[in-house]
Amino acid sequence: MTTHEPREPEQSDLFVALSAIDEETTRRLHDRLVREAQTAGLLNVAYRTIDSPVGPLLLAATAKGLVRVAYGCEDHEKVLDRLARDLSPRILHAPARLDAAAKEIDEYFAGLRQGFDLPVDFSLARGFRRLVLTRLRAIAYGQTASYAAIAVAVGSPKAVRAVGTACATNPIPVVVPCHRVVRSDGSIGQYVGGVDAKKTLLTLEGRPAD
Amino acid sequence: MSDLTFGAAGAFTSEMSTTLPPFEEIVTTHGPTVLRVCRAVLGPMDADDAWSETFLAALRAYPTLRPGSNVGAWLVTIAHRKAIDQTRARARRPLPIDPLPERPAPSEEDRRDGHLWAAVQALPFKQRVAVAYHYVAGMPYADVAALIGGSQDAARRAAADGIAALRKTYGEGGPR
Numbered sequence: 001m002t003t004h005e006p007r008e009p010e011q012s013d014l015f016v017a018l019s020a021i022d023e024e025t026t027r028r029l030h031d032r033l034v035r036e037a038q039t040a041g042l043l044n045v046a047y048r049t050i051d052s053p054v055g056p057l058l059l060a061a062t063a064k065g066l067v068r069v070a071y072g073c074e075d076h077e078k079v080l081d082r083l084a085r086d087l088s089p090r091i092l093h094a095p096a097r098l099d100a101a102a103k104e105i106d107e108y109f110a111g112l113r114q115g116f117d118l119p120v121d122f123s124l125a126r127g128f129r130r131l132v133l134t135r136l137r138a139i140a141y142g143q144t145a146s147y148a149a150i151a152v153a154v155g156s157p158k159a160v161r162a163v164g165t166a167c168a169t170n171p172i173p174v175v176v177p178c179h180r181v182v183r184s185d186g187s188i189g190q191y192v193g194g195v196d197a198k199k200t201l202l203t204l205e206g207r208p209a210d
Numbered sequence: 211m212s213d214l215t216f217g218a219a220g221a222f223t224s225e226m227s228t229t230l231p232p233f234e235e236i237v238t239t240h241g242p243t244v245l246r247v248c249r250a251v252l253g254p255m256d257a258d259d260a261w262s263e264t265f266l267a268a269l270r271a272y273p274t275l276r277p278g279s280n281v282g283a284w285l286v287t288i289a290h291r292k293a294i295d296q297t298r299a300r301a302r303r304p305l306p307i308d309p310l311p312e313r314p315a316p317s318e319e320d321r322r323d324g325h326l327w328a329a330v331q332a333l334p335f336k337q338r339v340a341v342a343y344h345y346v347a348g349m350p351y352a353d354v355a356a357l358i359g360g361s362q363d364a365a366r367r368a369a370a371d372g373i374a375a376l377r378k379t380y381g382e383g384g385p386r
Contacts, residue, residue, distance in 0.1 A: 014345070015345050018246060019323055021246075025245070029241065029245070029261055029262065029265075030237065030241075032262050033262060033265050033266065033269070036266050040270070080234075081231060084229060084230055084231060085229040088273060089230040089231070089232060089272055089273055090269055090273065091233055091234055092233060092237070092269075
């Protein structure tokens with residue numbers, strides 16, 4: 001905007017000793033902003049993180065539903081930057097909007113839940129990828145399907161590689177079960193959260209994979 | 211200072227970027243300084259309302275902000291408009307409004323800072339905003355003048371007069 005003149009040294013001594021804004025005040029103002037943003041329809045993306053057996057997960061939701069689940073290896077800060085670019089920069093840390101998602105995911109990892117009743121928002125996946133993700137939701141808990149079988153199921157039997165890409169770029173892993181897609185020879189294949197996370201999920205679901 | 215002001219390296223300078231960061235980052239980075247500015251201009255009682263209105267308005271307009279803009283100066287500009295609105299509203303209301311019942315008791319630090327804010331409150335509006343934007347927000351006088359009107363020299367004089375008055379009423383040096 002403008003070039004900055006150097007600050008005169010004598011000027012700020014009156015204000016130097018101001019104490020830091022305390023946490024309680026910061027939290028109160030932030031809570032109020034989230035509340036008022038929500039009421040005004042300005043909270044386009046809400047997010048929070050939760051702990052899980054596969055590490056910290058970032059959850060993000062639009063008004064339509066859960067739009068992103070991200071593993072720690074995806075770098076949550078970068079994920080939020082991309083959400084700002086791809087969806088909206090009106091993003092706030094607003095755990096309450098994700099209470100239901102957090103609860104269902106907790107229950108899933110505790111072995112108490114086999115399916116998710118959450119509204120999801122596929123805004124981050126388009127065309128063929130979205131088609132594949134929609135099809136993945138039909139693979140039941142504890143079942144697996146091959147990349148080739150999914151390609152057949154979506155009517156593009158030759159698009160095995162594209163199915164792999166759709167799974168690798170699944171914006172809502174765990175809830176949209178791309179971990180249930182394995183290679184035709186039975187080996188586990190790749191995973192957005194790393195092969196170890198995929199093994200953990202399949203083992204949890206009673207399908208120990210090598 | 212313990213927190214970044216908009217004059218500190220990194221917080222005020224424009225970064226070359228092509229996308230806007232998540233608004234949460236804006237709140238974390240600039241929230242404390244904007245609150246101090248609101249306290250300086252309006253006093254601690256009305257500062258929370260002004261802060262909230264400022265950030266809600268900023269959130270509304272945020273997607274249209276050009277990436278790489280001076281976010282600190284942008285926020286102070288919004289806060290300034292809110293402060294003018296509140297000052298006018300305050301002039302219209304006959305009795306001071308009772309503090310909000312849910313407002314927690316001020317901490318010891320807040321009470322100590324409160325003496326300074328009370329002294330700043332006693333300044334005429336022009337001096338008060340010049341002091342707040344230059345000394346608390348760390349904005350250069352050119353930006354302060356653009357915001358409050360008048361020349362850069364007038365802004366500098368208003369801030370200097372404000373500081374001189376503060377030294378008389380509040381004393382030399384800092385509160386500690």
